[in-house]
Amino acid sequence: MIRYLNFLWRCFRLSFVGDWRYTLWMFVLTVAVLFGVNAYCKQFVLGLATTGMTDQVSWGLYIANFTYLVGMAAAAVMLVIPVYVYHNRELHDLVIFGELFAVSAIMMALLFVTVDLGRPDRFHHLLLRFNFPISMLTWDVIVLNGYLLLNLHICGYLIYCAYRRRQPSRLFYIPFVFLAIVWAISIHTVTAFLYSGLGGRPFWNSAVIAPRFLASAFAAGPAFLVLTLQVIRSATRYEVTDKALLTLRNIITVAMTINMFLLGSELFTEFYTHSAHVASAQYLWFGLNGRHALIPWIWTALAMNSVALVLLYLPASRRPPILNTACVLLIVGVWIEKGMGLIVPAFIPSPLGEIVEYEPTLNETLVSLGIWAFGLLLYSILVRVTVPVLTGELVDEDTAGNAFGPERPGVSVHEPNRDAVPLGGPALRAASNPPRHLSPNWESVP
Amino acid sequence: MTTRIWDGPSAGDAPTTRRSFLRNSVAAAGGITALAAALSPLRELAGQADFSVAQFLQKHYKEMSAQEMEAALERIRSEVERRYEIRPHVRDIRPQAGVEFVYALNLSRCIGCRRCVYACVEENNQSREPQIQYIRVLEMPRGTLDLEKGNHHYDRPTVPDASHFYLPVQCHQCANPPCVKVCPVEATWQEPDGITVIDYDWCIGCRYCEAACPYWARRFNFAEPSVPADQINPEMSYLSNRPRPKGVMEKCHFCLHRTREGRLPACLEACPTGARKFGNVLDPDSEVSQILKTKRVLVLKEEVGTLPRFFYYFDERYPRGLDPDAAPIAESLGHLPAPDDPAPTEHHS
Numbered sequence A: 001m002i003r004y005l006n007f008l009w010r011c012f013r014l015s016f017v018g019d020w021r022y023t024l025w026m027f028v029l030t031v032a033v034l035f036g037v038n039a040y041c042k043q044f045v046l047g048l049a050t051t052g053m054t055d056q057v058s059w060g061l062y063i064a065n066f067t068y069l070v071g072m073a074a075a076a077v078m079l080v081i082p083v084y085v086y087h088n089r090e091l092h093d094l095v096i097f098g099e100l101f102a103v104s105a106i107m108m109a110l111l112f113v114t115v116d117l118g119r120p121d122r123f124h125h126l127l128l129r130f131n132f133p134i135s136m137l138t139w140d141v142i143v144l145n146g147y148l149l150l151n152l153h154i155c156g157y158l159i160y161c162a163y164r165r166r167q168p169s170r171l172f173y174i175p176f177v178f179l180a181i182v183w184a185i186s187i188h189t190v191t192a193f194l195y196s197g198l199g200g201r202p203f204w205n206s207a208v209i210a211p212r213f214l215a216s217a218f219a220a221g222p223a224f225l226v227l228t229l230q231v232i233r234s235a236t237r238y239e240v241t242d243k244a245l246l247t248l249r250n251i252i253t254v255a256m257t258i259n260m261f262l263l264g265s266e267l268f269t270e271f272y273t274h275s276a277h278v279a280s281a282q283y284l285w286f287g288l289n290g291r292h293a294l295i296p297w298i299w300t301a302l303a304m305n306s307v308a309l310v311l312l313y314l315p316a317s318r319r320p321p322i323l324n325t326a327c328v329l330l331i332v333g334v335w336i337e338k339g340m341g342l343i344v345p346a347f348i349p350s351p352l353g354e355i356v357e358y359e360p361t362l363n364e365t366l367v368s369l370g371i372w373a374f375g376l377l378l379y380s381i382l383v384r385v386t387v388p389v390l391t392g393e394l395v396d397e398d399t400a401g402n403a404f405g406p407e408r409p410g411v412s413v414h415e416p417n418r419d420a421v422p423l424g425g426p427a428l429r430a431a432s433n434p435p436r437h438l439s440p441n442w443e444s445v446p
Numbered sequence B: 001m002t003t004r005i006w007d008g009p010s011a012g013d014a015p016t017t018r019r020s021f022l023r024n025s026v027a028a029a030g031g032i033t034a035l036a037a038a039l040s041p042l043r044e045l046a047g048q049a050d051f052s053v054a055q056f057l058q059k060h061y062k063e064m065s066a067q068e069m070e071a072a073l074e075r076i077r078s079e080v081e082r083r084y085e086i087r088p089h090v091r092d093i094r095p096q097a098g099v100e101f102v103y104a105l106n107l108s109r110c111i112g113c114r115r116c117v118y119a120c121v122e123e124n125n126q127s128r129e130p131q132i133q134y135i136r137v138l139e140m141p142r143g144t145l146d147l148e149k150g151n152h153h154y155d156r157p158t159v160p161d162a163s164h165f166y167l168p169v170q171c172h173q174c175a176n177p178p179c180v181k182v183c184p185v186e187a188t189w190q191e192p193d194g195i196t197v198i199d200y201d202w203c204i205g206c207r208y209c210e211a212a213c214p215y216w217a218r219r220f221n222f223a224e225p226s227v228p229a230d231q232i233n234p235e236m237s238y239l240s241n242r243p244r245p246k247g248v249m250e251k252c253h254f255c256l257h258r259t260r261e262g263r264l265p266a267c268l269e270a271c272p273t274g275a276r277k278f279g280n281v282l283d284p285d286s287e288v289s290q291i292l293k294t295k296r297v298l299v300l301k302e303e304v305g306t307l308p309r310f311f312y313y314f315d316e317r318y319p320r321g322l323d324p325d326a327a328p329i330a331e332s333l334g335h336l337p338a339p340d341d342p343a344p345t346e347h348h349s
Helices: A002-014 A020-046 A061-074 A077-085 A092-116 A136-164 A170-196 A209-235 A242-273 A276-285 A295-313 A320-343 A362-390 A426-432 B018-047 B053-057 B066-084 B115-123 B178-182 B208-212 B266-270 B287-294 B326-332
Strands: B089-091 B101-106 B136-141 B164-169 B188-190 B196-198 B218-220 B235-237 B249-251 B276-280 B296-298 B310-314
Touching (some): A077 A170, A209 A242, A209 A320, A295 A320, B066 B089, B196 B249, B266 B276, B287 B310
């Protein structure tokens, strides 16, 4: 226990240490978080009138971000499935970064629902009268928190084992890994059901919402990981192979293709039928009764997603600059598609046919940016303390060097035999073999 | 060899020197100051009554004992007294056995004067700034029930307009209410007499019910509601028209503090044309039972399967201008239609 607290304490101290780029990055994020806290305090005092939401458009930027981030969190599974189901070796070591990202994304998603509440001070009412299983929102509470715990357990366990130079017990994490795979799909499905179960909102009341959510998330999530893995690769000693990035590229390409196909199906059904239910889609894509605030958003998203998809299909996107461009386009494109393109238009026109447009206010934008900054801050810290553990630079002094016999410091930089590695996370690798990314002076670690 | 953003963990475990201690102290002090500045808007909370311990500990409506309910009512009384300097008469009025309320609205008679809207606001202590209204009247072109063709913001010197009919919409008190289904904390539910109510002290303000309602019947308190003290209706009940706090939902409750004691809803009493009918559908002799049996009745958005308890109907004679009853109504309001112009029954709004 003391040892575990000592581990946390060392991680805590470590999160403040880095060169000027790290310090600047963390400083900027902290300032953004404080601006967000300030904006939220204003909202807490004055009410949600500080947002652009109205009785007509009663959900906006917060719920849009929430939806998007649930998808990002679920996308971590796209690293896990290839490794644990298809035994893909290249992604093996990277799973933990995907899961750390899932933790950060879920934290952001939970914060976004919390700031959307009119009475956050009554949050405990959820514990006292829980409308389960009737309300889909209660399902969402369960699956999101469950997913958070699952990922915290898997990452925490593997990282701590690596820190202690202990062989992780398969029983303690492999079942959870497989549970997390199913669970990841469930979080985004349940979130889609929040919307698609409402008969009064024809724009959402469509069976394609859940599959489309998953497809777009499985494109945007891995795209984000492609970018962060390159940052990890250039900023740390941790090794990320090109092959791993290219595997992610394939996943993104397939997911995005499915997403575009589903979009096409949706558009065909809406516009070919052209029933009264087309109103929201009409408003979104072409404007309705002279009101057209969302047109620039959705066409930008379509353009970004299309360009990204074309780039991904070109061999040129095997090179990082092109791949990164495609990833950035896709991350932003899918964000617009799920926010301004899915949450907001369902409210326009209102169920009584009134057209009231929505535009986020500055305060609401600051709160949102603050939550994003918090999530990135959290992810940065998690990665910052995880990398040295996995590379064997941060180990428990008491167990270092004696858990698996004498260490062979500084010898093998590359795995001699990758195929011999059993199923297991990167921590397992770090524990059962001498660290692969040793710095010559690794022994100087106290 | 590429440069590293951070160089090993050893720096994190470095011993504290005087210099690093000073640097860390300055950074920590700066951080705390910045946090305090960020939190500063919270100081304004000091004066707000919204966050009392008694309210925080209050149970869900259905779980409160008679004593606890009395304590809650007393708390509400003293809050109203402090805020509006009026001692209100706040009760918890329960439904009667053998009663199921329904509303029937005569589309042939409604002239779109919006008196129901304002009577409702006054009766139910709805916020005047920002303005909250439970009833929305749509001006519909003849020949359609497509709500998207309706005009919410018609502003005529006189109503009705001959080429339109008027469609007031409020909570339909559905027998299969989507709003109740989606509420994560059971803050809204259907009472035995068919009225869907909200416990304003239990709602967490997630607005899922607002997204689920196909009739746009629910309203959210985006800001602290405000009612001029001299316009407060002191006859209040827990589940209906007591003042609501910021951040919760509210909606039409068929004036349950009146109707559960045999009176009629405020919107009905305010209607100058008798277009609004209300009563117990379980009583076969009630006016609403007769209307449902004999008139041409319809419900809004039947296809969404909500089974509304709010019915619309047409008189046998349509359009309205040809209705012999229309002339006496207009007369009673002081507006005689021109004898050769059968259509508009005029009324200054």
